Amino acid sequence: MIILYQYSIILIFSFALLVFVLLFFVSAPYGKFSRKGWGPDIKSKWAWMIMEFPSPFLMTIFFLTSDLKSLPQYIFILAWLAHYVSRTFIYPFSQSGREKPYPVIVALMAVVFNLLNGLANGYGVFSLYSYNLSWLYSWQFISGFIIFITGFAINKTADEKLRKLRENTPGEYVIPRGWLFDFISSPHYFGEIIEWAGWAIMTWSLPGLAFALFTFANLFPRAIASHRWYKSHFPGYPPDRKAIIPFIL
Structure with a gap:
């Protein structure tokens, strides 16, 4: 297992670099960037559920089979599942675009990543690293947990506001307003x-860092592309609004 873990870490870091570069040239073909030419597709709701499922599944398996269960690790699994149970079983069936086509090849690439990520974080956090009760009083856990909860709240609130906006304007994109x-x-x-930067700090682990870097590498270029899309499609788009970092970028 240690060999699989090590290769998973290497691949996640490698994929982060590759994805970060590629996404500045090719937008992932789903959502507002959906387009033909990516082979067969399935409905978005099934794609999301299939590609996200390995993360909660593997983390749960590694947690249940671990001999190192401590209170910090109970908190880790609850934090992970808080995100991924929603992302796997609720979000796919509540989003407005759940019936839209989603390229199978993109879903399969996400499955591969989530298998690697679930293995790396599951084995690392629940079998390789050790966290005793005193970890709850460490600066890493306290600051990381606060950062994780903050990111989680922002992510879920934004998803809900976008869901309601799309329900009110089905079949068309409009400029989101209010809040962040x-x-x-x-x-x-x-x-x-x-959120995942908080996870990396909270667990103070190499797989946590790998996941946080991949999340940034995947979402930062997409946020830049999305910002440009809004500006090109809406002449009145707020000129002072940034792409992903308030007041900065």
Whole structure:
């Protein structure tokens, strides 16, 4: 297992670099960037559920089979599942675009990543690293947990506001307004980047760092592309609104 873990870490870091570069040239073909030419597709709701499922499944398996269960690790699994149970079983069936086509090849690439990520974080956090009760009083856990919860709240709030907006304007895109949308175009991406940065600090682990870097590498270029899309499609788009970092970028 240690060999699989090590290769998973290497691949996640490698994929982060590759994805970060590629996404500045080729937008992932789903959502507002959906387009033909990517082979067969399935409905978005099934794609999301299938590609996200390995993360909660593997983390749960590694947690249940671990001999190192401590209170910090109970908190880790609850934090992970808080995100991924929603992302796997609720979000796919509540989003407005759940019936839209989603390229199978993109879903399969996400499955591969989530298998690697679930293995790396599951084995690392629950079998390789050790966290005793005193870890709850460490600066890493306290600051990381606060950052994780903050990012989680931002991500879920943004998702819910976008869901309601799309329910009120089915079949068309409009300019999101209010809350963090007055400052950045993609609060949901901003929140998720913060969330997994918090996970990396809270667990103080190499797989946590790998996941946080991949999240940034994946979502930062997409946020930039989304911001440009809004500006090109809406001449009246707020000129002071940034892409993903309030007041900065």
